[in-house]
Structure formats: C-alpha cells, structure tokens
Amino acid sequence: MVVRQNCENCNVLTKSFFSKLAKIDLLDLSEKKNCILYKKGQTIFTAGTRPNGIFCLNKGKIKIYKTGAYGKEQIIRFVLPGDILGLRSFFCDRNYTSTAVAIEDSLLCFINRQDFQFLLNKYPQITNSVIASLSNLLDEANIKITSLAQRPVRERLAETLLTLNKIFKPDSPSTAKHSVVTLSRKDIANLVGTATETIIRLLSEFKSDNLISIKGRKITILDLKGLNRIANL
Amino acid sequence: MVVRQNCENCNVLTKSFFSKLAKIDLLDLSEKKNCILYKKGQTIFTAGTRPNGIFCLNKGKIKIYKTGAYGKEQIIRFVLPGDILGLRSFFCDRNYTSTAVAIEDSLLCFINRQDFQFLLNKYPQITNSVIASLSNLLDEANIKITSLAQRPVRERLAETLLTLNKIFKPDSPSTAKHSVVTLSRKDIANLVGTATETIIRLLSEFKSDNLISIKGRKITILDLKGLNRIANL
DNA sequence: TTGAAAAACTGACAATTATCATTTTCAAAA
DNA sequence: TTTTGAAAATGATAATTGTCAGTTTTTCAA
Numbered sequence: 001m002v003v004r005q006n007c008e009n010c011n012v013l014t015k016s017f018f019s020k021l022a023k024i025d026l027l028d029l030s031e032k033k034n035c036i037l038y039k040k041g042q043t044i045f046t047a048g049t050r051p052n053g054i055f056c057l058n059k060g061k062i063k064i065y066k067t068g069a070y071g072k073e074q075i076i077r078f079v080l081p082g083d084i085l086g087l088r089s090f091f092c093d094r095n096y097t098s099t100a101v102a103i104e105d106s107l108l109c110f111i112n113r114q115d116f117q118f119l120l121n122k123y124p125q126i127t128n129s130v131i132a133s134l135s136n137l138l139d140e141a142n143i144k145i146t147s148l149a150q151r152p153v154r155e156r157l158a159e160t161l162l163t164l165n166k167i168f169k170p171d172s173p174s175t176a177k178h179s180v181v182t183l184s185r186k187d188i189a190n191l192v193g194t195a196t197e198t199i200i201r202l203l204s205e206f207k208s209d210n211l212i213s214i215k216g217r218k219i220t221i222l223d224l225k226g227l228n229r230i231a232n233l
Numbered sequence: 234m235v236v237r238q239n240c241e242n243c244n245v246l247t248k249s250f251f252s253k254l255a256k257i258d259l260l261d262l263s264e265k266k267n268c269i270l271y272k273k274g275q276t277i278f279t280a281g282t283r284p285n286g287i288f289c290l291n292k293g294k295i296k297i298y299k300t301g302a303y304g305k306e307q308i309i310r311f312v313l314p315g316d317i318l319g320l321r322s323f324f325c326d327r328n329y330t331s332t333a334v335a336i337e338d339s340l341l342c343f344i345n346r347q348d349f350q351f352l353l354n355k356y357p358q359i360t361n362s363v364i365a366s367l368s369n370l371l372d373e374a375n376i377k378i379t380s381l382a383q384r385p386v387r388e389r390l391a392e393t394l395l396t397l398n399k400i401f402k403p404d405s406p407s408t409a410k411h412s413v414v415t416l417s418r419k420d421i422a423n424l425v426g427t428a429t430e431t432i433i434r435l436l437s438e439f440k441s442d443n444l445i446s447i448k449g450r451k452i453t454i455l456d457l458k459g460l461n462r463i464a465n466l
Numbered sequence: 467t468t469g470a471a472a473a474a475c476t477g478a479c480a481a482t483t484a485t486c487a488t489t490t491t492c493a494a495a496a
Numbered sequence: 497t498t499t500t501g502a503a504a505a506t507g508a509t510a511a512t513t514g515t516c517a518g519t520t521t522t523t524c525a526a
Contacts, residue, residue, distance in 0.1 A: 066375055066376070066379045068379045068380070068384070069383065069384060069388075069465055069466070070383065072383050074378060074379040074383060076375050076378065076379075088368045091361075091364045091365065092365060092372075097372050097375070097376075124357070127360055127364070128324075130364060131324045131363060131367065134364065135321045135324050135325045137371055138321055138367060138374060139321065139330050141371060141374035141375060141378060142309050142330070142331065142374060143299070144378050145299075145307060145374060145377050145381060145426075146301045146307040146309075147301070148378060148382055148426065149301070149425075149426025149427075150301040150305050150426070151301070151302060152481095152482070153482080153483070154482095155302075184503070184504090185503075185504065185505095193378075194483075195484055197484075197485080197486095197506085198482095201505085201506085216491085216492060216493085217503075217504080232302055385512070385513090386512080386513070418473075418474065419473080428513070428515075429473095429474085430474095430513095430514075430515080430516095431512095431514075433474065433475060434475090434476090437475085449474090449521085449522060449523085450474080450523085
C-alpha cells in the first residue's frame with residue numbers, strides 16, 4: 001500500500017544517513033521517494049532479484065535471512081526504524097543475496113538508484129557513513145561466526161535474548177518495564193542456529209529459572225543479569 | 234626486518250587498490266611507506282590495539298582470527314598478496330577487533346594514516362573499492378554464518394578444503410598440479426569451527442576415499458569433484 | 467644425527483543437539 | 497463462539513561432536 005511520509009519532519013531522520021541533508025534536498029526527496037506499507041509477513045525483496053535502489057525503514061521491523069543448503073532460514077539481522085536496507089547489494093551492484101520480510105507492519109521508503117546516487121554525489125560524507133555501517137555489520141558478523149563455532153546453544157540463546165531485549169524495547173519505557181519478544185520459536189531457532197525443539201526446551205528451562213516469562217507466544221525478558229551470566233560473554 | 238620494495242614495479246600492483254595511482258604518487262608512496270618482513274608465526278597486530286594505518290601484503294600469507302570466550306581462535310579469513318589488511322579498523326577509527334599472524338614468511342608494506350588519507354582524498358574512487366571490498370567480506374561472512382549454523386562438520390570441512398585449494402594454489406601451475414595445504418590441523422579446526430580431533434578423523438576418512446593425500450603435515454588436494462559433492466553446496 | 471617439543475593420531479566415553487512422532491495449545495477467521 | 501490450521505510442547509531415540517588420556521610421529525634446533 002502506497003502512503004505519504006514527508007522526509008523533512010521524519011521521526012527517524014536524526015538516526016538515519018540523511019540527517020545532514022539541506023532542507024531543500026529533504027523536500028525534494030519527499031517528492032521523489034515512494035513510501036510503501038508492508039503487512040506483517042510480507043516480503044520486501046527476495047534473494048536473487050535485482051536491487052533498483054535502497055529502502056529506509058520508518059516504522060516496524062524487518063528480518064533479513066539467507067536460505068541454507070537444506071532450505072532452512074538463517075536470520076542474518078533485523079532492520080529497525082532509521083536503518084537503511086539494501087546497501088550492500090546497491091554498492092556491489094549485484095543481485096540481493098538475502099531475503100527481507102516484515103515481522104511487523106512496516107513503513108518503508110524506497111529511494112531509486114538515480115535519486116540516491118544524486119545525494120551521494122552532493123553529500124560525499126554519506127559515503128563515510130556507508131563505510132562505517134558496513135564495517136560495523138562486518139564486525140558483528142565475525143563475532144557471530146566465532147560464537148556459532150565455539151559456544152553451546154544455551155549460551156547463544158541467552159545472548160540472543162539479550163539482543164532481542166534491545167530490539168523489542170517498549171516504545172515508552174515508563175509504562176512497560178520489560179521487553180516482550182514476539183518472534184516465533186522457529187524464528188528464534190533460525191537466529192540462534194539450532195532446531196526449534198531445542199529452543200523450546202531451553203526457553204522452558206529459562207522460564208523455570210525465572211529469567212523469562214512465557215505467556216502464550218510472548219516471551220517477556222525478566223532477568224538481564226542472569227541471562228548475561230549464562231551468555232558467558 | 235625492514236626492507237625496500239618499490240611500488241612502481243610492485244608485482245601485485247594490478248591486483249591492489251593502488252592500481253590507478255599516477256606514477257608520481259606511486260614513487261611518492263614508495264618513499265613514504267615502510268616495508269617489513271615478518272617470519273612465519275610472527276604477529277602483525279593484536280586485537281585491542283590501535284591501528285595507525287593500513288598494510289598491503291606483497292608476499293606470503295596472513296591469518297586473521299578472533300579469540301572466543303574460551304580462548305580458542307576462530308580464523309576469520311586469510312590475507313593474500315595484493316590484499317589490504319586493517320581496512321575495517323582504519324575506517325571505523327576503532328581498535329583492532331582481531332589479530333593478524335603470518336602463516337608464511339610475509340612481506341608487508343605499511344602506509345600510515347596521513348599518507349593513506351592523502352591518497353583517499355586525491356583518488357576518491359579508492360573509496361568505492363573499499364565499499365566493494367567490505368561488501369564482499371560481509372556477504373562471505375553471512376554465508377559462513379549460515380554454513381556454521383546449518384551444516385555438519387563433514388560438509389564444512391570439504392568446503393574449507395575447496396577454499397584452501399584456491400588459497401594454496403601452486404605459483405607455477407605447470408610444474409605442480411595440486412594444491413598442497415600446509416596449515417596445521419589446529420588451524421583447520423579453527424577455520425571450520427570444530428575440535429582438532431574431529432578434523433583429524435575426518436581427514437583420514439577423506440584420505441581413505443582418495444579425496445586427499447596426507448604426507449606428514451602436508452595435505453594434497455586430489456579430487457575437487459568429490460569434495461564438491463560432499464560439501465553439498 | 468639426535469633428542470626434545472610439538473603436532474598428529476587413536477580409542478573410549480560423555481555431552482550436546484537433532485530428528486521424528488505425537489499431543490496440546492493458541493490465535494485468527496468463519 | 498466455534499472451528500481449524502498453525503505453532504508450541506513433549507517424549508523417545510539417534511546422530512553428531514566434544515573431551516580426555518595416552519601413544520606415535522614429525523619437526524626443528526642443538
């Protein structure tokens with residue numbers, strides 16, 4: 001669904017690559033971009049297809065995953081409001097190597113190749129942000145490689161819950177104190193890199209130890225210190 | 234050990250970021266950089282220390298690894314002649330997050346922060362190569378994450394041997410037909426993400442199946458098709 | 467050449483994790 | 497509210513991989 005969303009009073013402008021744009025360019029960008037509302041579960045792009053520009057997430061959450069040898073998803077990362085989606089493929093000028101799916105209703109702004117290139121030329125400092133962003137993603141990926149190769153599932157799950165605690169932080173911290181994770185057990189398994197059953201068993205252990213509480217599908221994270229101890233970081 | 238190595242007639246110039254430099258800048262770079270010979274096993278930099286510039290590898294091989302929670306090495310990648318070392322940390326302006334050690338006698342050229350920055354300013358297209366390089370490393374890292382999370386050790390070892398086949402390709406393909414891998418079993422384990430004993434057992438299986446031959450520490454890769462079949466890519 | 471020291475190898479066993487089959491619970495649509 | 501399909505949970509079992517202790521082989525330097 002196509003909607004309107006102005007860049008000049010965007011709620012995530014300060015967090016994004018575009019925070020240093022002059023007002024005139026922000027107004028111009030508002031005209032040129034396309035804002036699309038994706039329903040939970042909808043695919044934004046699929047591995048193997050060609051990128052025509054980049055996305056900027058205004059609202060919602062996106063999961064990015066690769067499909068492994070046996071057709072199983074491996075979740076690579078989450079995209080949060082203010083993040084850019086599709087940078088790597090854009091700069092490599094190659095097809096997407098992973099798939100992006102909304103895990104909540106999400107508002108995405110699409111900026112096509114030419115318009116983004118225009119901004120890159122006018123604001124070379126964006127390039128530095130791109131390098132910094134890719135560098136951070138690369139270091140995070142290397143940390144994950146080390147973790148997957150060396151640490152047991154229990155530790156990785158505890159670590160993942162700590163990450164999810166940040167990702168699912170309540171919007172108004174005053175009212176709700178704890179993060180509530182609304183990912184499916186399967187998604188958590190595809191993030192930790194293990195079988196769904198293993199996640200279910202470990203989550204009920206964590207529940208018995210009062211580290212988390214489980215109400216139906218929702219996981220509330222209660223004891224950060226305890227999870228940190230198990231994560232063994 | 235400090236040696237001299239001119240940039241203008243460098244044997245890996247065409248493979249490197251600096252291939253498009255004007256002659257005058259190459260001559261200038263030759264004056265400014267420091268070339269150092271590292272013996273096999275010597276450390277080039279250690280995680281946690283501060284980068285003061287970048288390295289360009291002229292000859293030899295470098296392993297880059299992270300140290301995990303239990304002190305175990307996880308080899309992230311190898312640096313080959315023509316590759317730049319230390320890019321990520323340089324651009325993030327943070328401390329090194331991994332350690333680099335020579336796995337063969339290696340000749341490295343060090344370019345300090347100011348001199349590299351000068352070249353970046355004069356040749357903005359280098360920035361694009363940097364982005365492309367980081368993007369490729371990121372995609373490779375994500376593939377490795379998926380592999381570690383989803384595939385058994387046997388497949389990962391076969392895949393790793395195929396990678397090592399490229400890395401240890403003989404210099405003159407006419408004389409020697411097969412790649413001879415001179416990594417220790419421990420290094421292979423730290424690359425595949427498993428225990429040394431598991432690697433030893435699987436390697437002798439592969440030997441029985443005539444996929445490789447083992448002479449002391451040296452592994453010769455014989456059957457690429459067979460390894461590909463096992464790797465299940 | 468020889469004598470450590472390090473690396474490679476082997477076997478037994480234990481721990482971790484995956485798989486599969488089945489039941490129960492939940493959540494969204496009729 | 498009821499229905500129904502999907503997700504979560506559970507149990508039994510098997511496969512994979514790790515650990516530890518000990519032996520053999522290789523490498524490298526004296």
